[in-house]
Amino acid sequence: MKIRELQKFFWPTLIAAFFCFGAKTSRAQENPYIVAYDHYLEEPGNLEVEYFSTIGTQRGGPNYHAYWIEFEYGVTAWWTTELYLSGQSTFGESSVFTGVRWENRIRPFKREHFINPVLYMEFENINGADKIMKEVEGHDVESDFLRPNNESKKEHKHEMELKLILSRNYKGWNFTQNTIAAKNLTNEPWEFGYAMGASRPLALKASAHRCAFCRQNFVAGVEMYGGLGNRYSFGLKDTSHYLGAGIAWNLPKGWTVRVEPTFGLNGDSHQFLMRWGLSYEIPGFGRMVSALFTGRQQ
Amino acid sequence: MKLRVYAGVGMALLLAAAVWPAAGKWDYSEIQNVPEKQKVKANPMEKDPEAAMAGKILFEDHCEECHGVKGEGKKKAPSLQAKEVQEATPGAIFWILTNGVVRKKMPVWSKLPEQQRWQLVSYIKSLGLSEAKK
Numbered sequence: 001m002k003i004r005e006l007q008k009f010f011w012p013t014l015i016a017a018f019f020c021f022g023a024k025t026s027r028a029q030e031n032p033y034i035v036a037y038d039h040y041l042e043e044p045g046n047l048e049v050e051y052f053s054t055i056g057t058q059r060g061g062p063n064y065h066a067y068w069i070e071f072e073y074g075v076t077a078w079w080t081t082e083l084y085l086s087g088q089s090t091f092g093e094s095s096v097f098t099g100v101r102w103e104n105r106i107r108p109f110k111r112e113h114f115i116n117p118v119l120y121m122e123f124e125n126i127n128g129a130d131k132i133m134k135e136v137e138g139h140d141v142e143s144d145f146l147r148p149n150n151e152s153k154k155e156h157k158h159e160m161e162l163k164l165i166l167s168r169n170y171k172g173w174n175f176t177q178n179t180i181a182a183k184n185l186t187n188e189p190w191e192f193g194y195a196m197g198a199s200r201p202l203a204l205k206a207s208a209h210r211c212a213f214c215r216q217n218f219v220a221g222v223e224m225y226g227g228l229g230n231r232y233s234f235g236l237k238d239t240s241h242y243l244g245a246g247i248a249w250n251l252p253k254g255w256t257v258r259v260e261p262t263f264g265l266n267g268d269s270h271q272f273l274m275r276w277g278l279s280y281e282i283p284g285f286g287r288m289v290s291a292l293f294t295g296r297q298q
Numbered sequence: 299m300k301l302r303v304y305a306g307v308g309m310a311l312l313l314a315a316a317v318w319p320a321a322g323k324w325d326y327s328e329i330q331n332v333p334e335k336q337k338v339k340a341n342p343m344e345k346d347p348e349a350a351m352a353g354k355i356l357f358e359d360h361c362e363e364c365h366g367v368k369g370e371g372k373k374k375a376p377s378l379q380a381k382e383v384q385e386a387t388p389g390a391i392f393w394i395l396t397n398g399v400v401r402k403k404m405p406v407w408s409k410l411p412e413q414q415r416w417q418l419v420s421y422i423k424s425l426g427l428s429e430a431k432k
Contacts, residue, residue, distance in 0.1 A: 029360070029409050029410060038409075040405075040409045041405070043363075044403045045403075074405075076400075077398055077401075077404060077405045077406070078400050078401070107400065110398075110401055111397040111398075112397050112406060112408050169409070171412075172412070201411060204413045204414070205411075205414065206352040206355060206356050206413070206414045207352060207355075208348035208351035208352040208355070209351075209355075216411075216414070283363040284363055287374070
C-alpha cells in the first residue's frame with residue numbers, strides 16, 4: 001500500500017466518523033502519553049480512531065515525518081484491542097507505508113489495587129523503514145534511520161512484543177511504568193526497553209458548566225523511554241533515551257489533542273522529536289456493529 | 299499464510315465479542331460486596347451546591363451511553379434509579395465507580411480524579427430524588 005492510499009483512507013474515515021457519530025455526547029479522559037501506557041483500557045463497545053505524528057531530526061541525513069493511524073476498540077472492560085497502520089516520509093526521499101501492528105491489552109485483576117498491572121501483547125508486521133518510534137527497545141539508535149527508504153523498506157520484520165504495564169493513580173496523579181520485551185521472530189535475541197510517565201489534570205474538580213477551555217480538560221505530563229539492550233548485551237550501552245513533556249486537551253464530543261515535544265538524552269538519540277496526535281472516540285460502536293449483524297434494536 | 303490465520307482468528311473473536319448477547323436482569327449484587335470501610339465514607343462534596351450539576355455533565359460524558367439519559371438503565375447497564383442504588387451509601391457508589399464491575403462490562407473510572415467521582419456520586423444520588431418528586 002502506498003502512503004497516499006493510506007492518507008486517502010484515513011481522512012475520509014475520520015471525517016465520516018465525525019459526521020456519523022458526532023451527535024453522540026462523549027468526552028474522552030486521556031492522558032498525554034504517546035509512548036507509555038497507563039492501566040486504563042478503552043470503554044467496552046467504544047472505538048477510538050487516533051492519528052499520531054512524529055517529526056524527527058536526523059543527524060547525518062534528512063529529517064523525517066512518521067505517522068500512524070490507530071483503531072482502538074474496547075472488547076470488554078478487561079480487554080482492549082488495537083490495529084495500527086503506519087507510514088513515514090523522509091524529506092527529500094520518499095513516503096512509504098511501513099506496516100501493520102495488532103495489539104491487545106488485558107487487565108488481569110477485576111479491581112483497583114495499589115499498583116495495577118496490564119498485560120500487553122503485540123504482533124508487528126513492519127518493514128525496516130518504520131520510524132514511528134511507538135516504543136524504543138534494544139539497541140535502537142539514531143543512526144539506524146540513516147538507510148534510505150528504497151533500501152530499508154525491503155527488510156521485513158515480524159516481531160512479537162510483550163509489555164508489563166504497572167500504573168497507579170494517587171491524589172490526581174497517574175504514575176506508570178512499562179517494561180518492554182520484544183522478539184524478532186526470525187531468530188534474533190529478545191530486546192528490552194522501558195517507558196515511564198507521570199501526569200495530572202490541571203484541575204481535579206469538574207466545572208458545573210460545559211466548557212472547552214476549563215482546566216480539568218487539560219492533562220499535563222512527562223514521559224521518558226528508551227532501550228535496555230538485548231539478551232546478550234543488557235544495559236544502557238549503545239541505547240537511546242528520550243524525555244518528553246506533553247499535554248492532552250480533552251475536547252467535547254470525544255476529541256482529544258495531544259502535543260509532546262521530546263528531547264534525546266544521549267548521543268545515540270535523535271536530538272528532537274515533535275510528536276502530536278488527534279483522536280476521536282465513537283461511543284457504542286460495538287452496539288452499532290452488533291445491530292448490523294443481529295438486527296437487534298439499539 | 300500465518301498472518302491470515304491470525305487475522306482471521308482475531309476478526310472472529312472481535313465479532314463474537316461484538317454480537318455477544320447483552321446481560322439480562324441486573325442483580326446489583328456488587329453493591330453488597332463493597333467493603334464495610336468503604337461503605338461508610340461520606341461524600342466530601344455533599345454540601346457543595348454545584349457538585350450535582352458538575353456530576354450531571356460528567357454523567358452525560360461518561361455514563362449516559364450505557365445507563366441512559368436519566369440513569370434509567372439500558373440493555374447494556376442497570377438502572378441507577380433503582381432502589382438498590384438509591385439506598386446504597388455514597389461510599390458504596392464511589393467504590394463501584396472507582397473499581398468498576400469489570401466482569402460485567404462496567405469500566406474502572408478511577409481515571410477520573412477523586413473529586414469528580416464524588417461529583418458523580420452527588421448526581422447519581424440526585425436521580426432518586428428527582429424520581430420521587432414525580
